[in-house]
Amino acid sequence: MKELTKKIRAFAQNRDWDQFHSPKNLAMALSVEVAEVVEHFQWLTQEESQQPDADKMNKLREEIGDVMIYLARLADRLGIDPVQAAEEKMRINEKRYPVEKAKGLATKYTEL
Amino acid sequence: MKELTKKIRAFAQNRDWDQFHSPKNLAMALSVEVAEVVEHFQWLTQEESQQPDADKMNKLREEIGDVMIYLARLADRLGIDPVQAAEEKMRINEKRYPVEKAKGLATKYTEL
Amino acid sequence: MKELTKKIRAFAQNRDWDQFHSPKNLAMALSVEVAEVVEHFQWLTQEESQQPDADKMNKLREEIGDVMIYLARLADRLGIDPVQAAEEKMRINEKRYPVEKAKGLATKYTEL
Amino acid sequence: MKELTKKIRAFAQNRDWDQFHSPKNLAMALSVEVAEVVEHFQWLTQEESQQPDADKMNKLREEIGDVMIYLARLADRLGIDPVQAAEEKMRINEKRYPVEKAKGLATKYTEL
Numbered sequence: 001m002k003e004l005t006k007k008i009r010a011f012a013q014n015r016d017w018d019q020f021h022s023p024k025n026l027a028m029a030l031s032v033e034v035a036e037v038v039e040h041f042q043w044l045t046q047e048e049s050q051q052p053d054a055d056k057m058n059k060l061r062e063e064i065g066d067v068m069i070y071l072a073r074l075a076d077r078l079g080i081d082p083v084q085a086a087e088e089k090m091r092i093n094e095k096r097y098p099v100e101k102a103k104g105l106a107t108k109y110t111e112l
Numbered sequence: 113m114k115e116l117t118k119k120i121r122a123f124a125q126n127r128d129w130d131q132f133h134s135p136k137n138l139a140m141a142l143s144v145e146v147a148e149v150v151e152h153f154q155w156l157t158q159e160e161s162q163q164p165d166a167d168k169m170n171k172l173r174e175e176i177g178d179v180m181i182y183l184a185r186l187a188d189r190l191g192i193d194p195v196q197a198a199e200e201k202m203r204i205n206e207k208r209y210p211v212e213k214a215k216g217l218a219t220k221y222t223e224l
Numbered sequence: 225m226k227e228l229t230k231k232i233r234a235f236a237q238n239r240d241w242d243q244f245h246s247p248k249n250l251a252m253a254l255s256v257e258v259a260e261v262v263e264h265f266q267w268l269t270q271e272e273s274q275q276p277d278a279d280k281m282n283k284l285r286e287e288i289g290d291v292m293i294y295l296a297r298l299a300d301r302l303g304i305d306p307v308q309a310a311e312e313k314m315r316i317n318e319k320r321y322p323v324e325k326a327k328g329l330a331t332k333y334t335e336l
Numbered sequence: 337m338k339e340l341t342k343k344i345r346a347f348a349q350n351r352d353w354d355q356f357h358s359p360k361n362l363a364m365a366l367s368v369e370v371a372e373v374v375e376h377f378q379w380l381t382q383e384e385s386q387q388p389d390a391d392k393m394n395k396l397r398e399e400i401g402d403v404m405i406y407l408a409r410l411a412d413r414l415g416i417d418p419v420q421a422a423e424e425k426m427r428i429n430e431k432r433y434p435v436e437k438a439k440g441l442a443t444k445y446t447e448l
Contacts, residue, residue, distance in 0.1 A: 147259030
């Protein structure tokens, strides 16, 4: 992940794109990339969404790559390590959703 | 990252949440978490978005953690490694946006 | 709708909020409000999403009101009439998705 | 607006698309359409976003038409009148953001 972040940083610097990559703009771009993932699933049933065909999987791999790139870039511009931030949040989630209370319950408790 | 993915997988299994975690539902949840990041920046100027205060940074760290968690979980359910997918996409981007053509140009060329 | 747009315009002017209401910022705010609608549906089955209970309906009514407000405001700032724009788009859709080809087909043809 | 809603309803029924148009799916589609609006603004400065050129304005008119269509359709499937919901919400906003307190203040008070 750290290597990826460095690669993206160099990529942007070489193209003189730091000027466009404010956290505000990157948050917008991240939301646009996520919508491209959502688009693949919008008319599918739950079951269909579990088994995308090979063509859809290739596209999804590319879209998920895009989301990962913008997330890494946004986090880098804010000085945040996204994997570390996720691990910290998982520790909070462990306390917030204790197994005995959250088991099998959607809505309120199903947020990770 | 792989450890994070395993931790999230165990977290969901312990709570019997796999039933809710279809790629379709996870894509929706991912978009909701990204919107919580966007919300912090919506009324800020570009400059303000570069320097969030300590309180906002804490919240952003948590929101970015959430986005990372849902992205890792969605990718896991699809059998995709998000960092590898990002690296593959960066190789495509290197070709698509050659330095000499893309330098300092926004809009068309500024997508990572 | 035109009355609604005028009401929102006066509301913003009275609070000296035009300075924050650039199309860029309003597009971000619109996406955040839509995510609040999506949030209500993310863990529901298709069937459950058809019949929200009274409490959820009240919240959805408020969220949909918010989306309508920001859409009207964004369109107003761009000098676009959203209902007229929708009617023009429906005429394009009539041609793009002829009944005989689009009937009962999802994915490609199911976009409105 | 009511005419638009009826037109969209007939359009979907003629194509046998009611089966795909659950509130859950329509909320996803709405978020995807909004992202297409956001995409036009993501790399623009605030100033640039105020004055899109003619080509961009044509595209924005079409995207805003799409957002209006999906919002009208989602609201129709839930039995909500979006303009009425917006007017109710504006009455709440009038109380929540009194002029004397909200004047010129962003972040906390700038939400419509």
